[in-house]
Amino acid sequence: MSGRPSAWRLLTQNGVVAFGLALLGVMVLIVLLAPVLPLLDPNVTDVAHRLKPPLYPGHWLGTDQVGRDILSRLIWGTRLSLVVGLTAALVAAAIGSAIGLSSAFYGGLADTLLMRGIDMLMAFPYLLLALAIVAALGPGLFNAMMAIIVVNIPFFARGVRGGTLSVVNADFMAAARLSGLSDWQIIATELFPNVLPGIVIGVSTTVGWMILETAGLSFLGLGAQPPQADLGGMLGEGRNLIQVAPHVATIPGIVILLLAVGINLVGDGLRDVLDPKLKSGGLARTHARTAAASSEARRAGLQPAGDAARQPLAVRGLHTQFTVGRNVYKAVGGVSFTVKPGEAVGLVGESGSGKTVTALSIAGLVATPPGKITRGEILHHGEDLVDVPMQRLQAVRGGTIAYVFQDPLTTLNPLIPVGEQVAETIRRHQNLPRAEAWRKAVALLESVRLPDAANRARSYPHEFSGGQRQRIGIAMALANNPEVIVADEPTTALDVTTQAQVLALLNDLRRERNAALVFISHDVGVIAELCDTVHVMYGGKVVESGPVAAVLQTPAHPYTQRLLACVPVLGNPERKIEPIPGLPPATNALPEGCAFAPRCHLAEARCSAAEIELAPVSADHFARCVRVAA
Amino acid sequence: MLNSYILRRLLLIVPVLFGVTVIVFLVISLVPGDPAKAILGTFATPDAVAQVRHDLGLDESLPVQYGIWLVNLLQGDFGRSYILHKPVIVEIGARLFPTLLLAGVALVLSSVVGILLGIIAAVRQNSWPDKVITVAVLVGISTPSFWLGILLIFWFGVRLAWLPVGGMQEMFGGGGVLDVARHMVLPACALAAVAGAVLVRLTRGAMLEVMRQDYVRTARAKGLPERRVIFVHAFRNALVGIIPVIGLEAGFVLGGAVYIETVFQWPGIGRMLVSAISTRDILLVQGGVLVIAVAYVIINLLADIAQSLLDPRIRAA
Numbered sequence: 001m002s003g004r005p006s007a008w009r010l011l012t013q014n015g016v017v018a019f020g021l022a023l024l025g026v027m028v029l030i031v032l033l034a035p036v037l038p039l040l041d042p043n044v045t046d047v048a049h050r051l052k053p054p055l056y057p058g059h060w061l062g063t064d065q066v067g068r069d070i071l072s073r074l075i076w077g078t079r080l081s082l083v084v085g086l087t088a089a090l091v092a093a094a095i096g097s098a099i100g101l102s103s104a105f106y107g108g109l110a111d112t113l114l115m116r117g118i119d120m121l122m123a124f125p126y127l128l129l130a131l132a133i134v135a136a137l138g139p140g141l142f143n144a145m146m147a148i149i150v151v152n153i154p155f156f157a158r159g160v161r162g163g164t165l166s167v168v169n170a171d172f173m174a175a176a177r178l179s180g181l182s183d184w185q186i187i188a189t190e191l192f193p194n195v196l197p198g199i200v201i202g203v204s205t206t207v208g209w210m211i212l213e214t215a216g217l218s219f220l221g222l223g224a225q226p227p228q229a230d231l232g233g234m235l236g237e238g239r240n241l242i243q244v245a246p247h248v249a250t251i252p253g254i255v256i257l258l259l260a261v262g263i264n265l266v267g268d269g270l271r272d273v274l275d276p277k278l279k280s281g282g283l284a285r286t287h288a289r290t291a292a293a294s295s296e297a298r299r300a301g302l303q304p305a306g307d308a309a310r311q312p313l314a315v316r317g318l319h320t321q322f323t324v325g326r327n328v329y330k331a332v333g334g335v336s337f338t339v340k341p342g343e344a345v346g347l348v349g350e351s352g353s354g355k356t357v358t359a360l361s362i363a364g365l366v367a368t369p370p371g372k373i374t375r376g377e378i379l380h381h382g383e384d385l386v387d388v389p390m391q392r393l394q395a396v397r398g399g400t401i402a403y404v405f406q407d408p409l410t411t412l413n414p415l416i417p418v419g420e421q422v423a424e425t426i427r428r429h430q431n432l433p434r435a436e437a438w439r440k441a442v443a444l445l446e447s448v449r450l451p452d453a454a455n456r457a458r459s460y461p462h463e464f465s466g467g468q469r470q471r472i473g474i475a476m477a478l479a480n481n482p483e484v485i486v487a488d489e490p491t492t493a494l495d496v497t498t499q500a501q502v503l504a505l506l507n508d509l510r511r512e513r514n515a516a517l518v519f520i521s522h523d524v525g526v527i528a529e530l531c532d533t534v535h536v537m538y539g540g541k542v543v544e545s546g547p548v549a550a551v552l553q554t555p556a557h558p559y560t561q562r563l564l565a566c567v568p569v570l571g572n573p574e575r576k577i578e579p580i581p582g583l584p585p586a587t588n589a590l591p592e593g594c595a596f597a598p599r600c601h602l603a604e605a606r607c608s609a610a611e612i613e614l615a616p617v618s619a620d621h622f623a624r625c626v627r628v629a630a
Numbered sequence: 631m632l633n634s635y636i637l638r639r640l641l642l643i644v645p646v647l648f649g650v651t652v653i654v655f656l657v658i659s660l661v662p663g664d665p666a667k668a669i670l671g672t673f674a675t676p677d678a679v680a681q682v683r684h685d686l687g688l689d690e691s692l693p694v695q696y697g698i699w700l701v702n703l704l705q706g707d708f709g710r711s712y713i714l715h716k717p718v719i720v721e722i723g724a725r726l727f728p729t730l731l732l733a734g735v736a737l738v739l740s741s742v743v744g745i746l747l748g749i750i751a752a753v754r755q756n757s758w759p760d761k762v763i764t765v766a767v768l769v770g771i772s773t774p775s776f777w778l779g780i781l782l783i784f785w786f787g788v789r790l791a792w793l794p795v796g797g798m799q800e801m802f803g804g805g806g807v808l809d810v811a812r813h814m815v816l817p818a819c820a821l822a823a824v825a826g827a828v829l830v831r832l833t834r835g836a837m838l839e840v841m842r843q844d845y846v847r848t849a850r851a852k853g854l855p856e857r858r859v860i861f862v863h864a865f866r867n868a869l870v871g872i873i874p875v876i877g878l879e880a881g882f883v884l885g886g887a888v889y890i891e892t893v894f895q896w897p898g899i900g901r902m903l904v905s906a907i908s909t910r911d912i913l914l915v916q917g918g919v920l921v922i923a924v925a926y927v928i929i930n931l932l933a934d935i936a937q938s939l940l941d942p943r944i945r946a947a
Binding site for chain 2: 216
């Protein structure tokens with residue numbers, strides 16, 4: 001691949017945009033050729049042959065009320081509409097951009113005055129402002145165009161000012177100023193190229209409007225004056241003939257429609273190419289649950305569940321992957337672990353190790369698209385959550401398996417009072433009347449030690465501190481006395497002292513209620529404190545697992561050893577902290593064999609030769625390393 | 631509930647309205663040539679021109695003219711129409727209600743239908759309903775509303791003759807509400823089409839965006855049924871971004887009313903403006919534009935207030 005494909009190729013690759021381009025191309029070609037095409041004079045009247053229908057001999061599209069050839073008038077009219085629309089768009093863009101650029105560049109009073117002026121113009125419905133201007137200047141195509149230009153200037157001024165402001169304070173701007181460039185040079189060489197794509201998008205999305213607007217003014221008799229006619233003028237003349245000769249008004253309307261369709265398609269395509277962030281088709285809707293391969297495909301090669309089928313949670317051979325374009329990211333590549341009643345299980349690893357995706361896979365919360373569970377099963381008392389009916393999954397979610405998420409600001413709904421968000425969960429699973437559910441929600445908020453819970457329940461998420469929001473998240477998870485709480489880095493977004501309090505609270509409450517915990521963290525210290533069992537993850541696989549004491553005191557896998565070496569120990573400042581060299585592997589290009597081998601100081605040839613199985617270090621302690629297997 | 635946000639927003643309307651009057655005044659004052667001659671025609675006697683100039687206050691300086699005009703305005707005196715021979719305020723008063731009624735119905739229609747279709751398109755992304763809606767939206771935003779109006783008259787008024795295309799009675803004392811409603815179906819649809827298409831597009835994008843947010847995942851993690859996830863958790867948040875655009879659409883609809891009123895012979899301000907422009911009845915144009923601009927400002931005020939009632943973060947800001 002040689003970098004980005006050219007803009008032209010990107011444009012024409014998209015079938016819909018290519019259609020728009022072709023449509024527009026043909027129309028532009030025809031109007032450019034108008035002077036040399038064998039057309040009748042558009043203004044020659046022939047009253048004897050007036051209002052002839054389309055396909056009349058000598059007049060392919062028929063004649064109008066004074067016998068003029070509609071085809072000829074149409075092509076010349078389209079030419080006029082295009083020229084006027086394009087000119088208006090370019091002039092409005094030029095003036096508006098100049099205002100926006102200088103307003104943002106010079107700032108201060110000039111900026112304030114210009115923008116207040118723009119605000120005032122925008123306080124009008126803009127067609128009305130255009131009418132007022134035409135009223136002042138008098139009807140006529142040129143005046144109509146002036147009016148359309150004036151009312152569209154604010155749009156460009158605003159947009160370009162915004163775009164300029166975002167670069168005017170950037171580092172390279174400061175560098176340009178320091179290097180002694182004049183204002184004009186800076187505007188021309190640094191600012192303008194940065195805002196140009198925005199201006200092009202603006203023009204391409206407004207040309208269509210401008211053509212419709214000038215056509216509208218002509219339609220009202222305020223634009224092009226007879227006998228000259230643009231498309232709007234032709235429509236206006238045909239309006240009163242709609243009963244006797246509908247084609248006179250219908251045909252120019254169709255041409256305006258096609259012109260606008262072509263322009264809008266190309267405009268959308270241009271926007272997608274120039275500003276991928278705004279790409280209209282780029283967002284895919286997330287589904288209610290994670291997609292999964294068929295149950296036969298998923299269970300192929302799985303051992304019988306045995307004892308695991310009786311546990312509140314057993315993840316068995318889980319593979320979850322994301323397909324983005326042609327890349328397949330194997331975020332989780334065969335993870336298995338069991339959670340016993342009341343047990344605290346930790347998943348630890350660097351970011352990108354697959355621990356969060358594993359956690360979200362449990363209740364089918366991995367976003368689809370692009371996520372998909374391709375292999376393995378999630379047993380909840382022997383029931384495979386990956387393909388239980390949706391209603392059953394929804395009964396489990398928030399009922400017997402509840403989540404506490406990482407960032408409590410984005411995970412709570414900003415528009416709903418927190419008490420209602422807790423009460424909603426209770427009502428969903430316990431079928432209680434509103435008032436009763438509300439009382440329970442307040443009691444829960446009290447149990448997570450939210451001060452003044454009865455009143456604060458009516459507040460919104462943004463009115464709480466980070467630590468308080470996470471307590472609310474915990475209250476929501478506890479609402480229906482779940483058997484399993486899945487906590488995905490619940491304290492990462494909080495400061496250290498708050499972290500400790502929130503963790504202690506979570507642990508106390510879940511012990512009181514005898515709920516099992518699946519705790520995801522990159523922090524080995526927290527796992528040591530909280531968990532009974534730990535699974536160390538790397539490159540989408542569990543590389544070591546066992547009782548917390550055994551794994552952390554006698555780590556068998558080099559990765560675990562290096563991970564522990566990164567942890568500072570309080571009261572032992574002499575201890576050398578050794579970061580692991582290199583980066584975690586990209587999950588779309590995982591190496592053969594051990595994914596850690598490229599970073600491992602003990603790596604040998606056989607590490608990368610074949611898949612390595614988890615091998616017992618002791619009775620309940622396993623590691624995925626050739627040195628253990630040997 | 632009058633909270634501090636709404637209070638501040640209400641105060642903010644004063645400078646905006648001031649700006650609107652300045653612009654309306656300036657645009658009309660910048661008429662090239664002598665408005666008095668324009669009003670009276672080329673063959674007017676110098677005395678008559680002088681009289682009209684005095685009536686219009688044209689013999690004063692521009693700021694003084696504006697001051698006098700504004701004071702008169704505040705007392706409900708919009709001047710006299712030289713063509714219709716009656717006070718501008720009387721003519722506008724008679725035509726304001728039909729325009730606001732038509733524009734209001736079209737705005738509500740386009741919002742309800744536009745948002746509903748937008749939600750369907752987003753929730754069933756890439757299904758055939760989504761594709762049909764996407765094509766319809768493209769056609770909708772590319773169709774001139776005045777042409778759509780003509781086509782509606784031709785098909786539903788003339789060919790099928792399902793609905794009347796003219797001859798509406800006075801609402802009060804005439805044909806009553808039903809008569810007005812029957813006459814309003816076609817113009818309201820023609821007027822609503824473009825604004826509705828824009829809203830479908832916006833709603834679809836906003837819903838797709840919101841459905842990816844963490845709080846939607848939380849709602850699903852709580853076990854809420856998908857219907858509740860979509861309408862209570864996702865849609866409410868999408869609506870925060872949609873409401874201000876509905877305010878802007880009011881501008882489209884009020885402006886588009888000029889075309890639609892002309893096509894459907896609707897007795898409103900839009901049609902009045904078109905004929906006033908061709909007869910160069912400057913004061914009537916001035917009054918009409920001003921009244922519609924004020925209506926637009928008020929609708930946007932209401933949209934901002936509605937948005938703040940929905941989103942507690944805006945109230946707090």
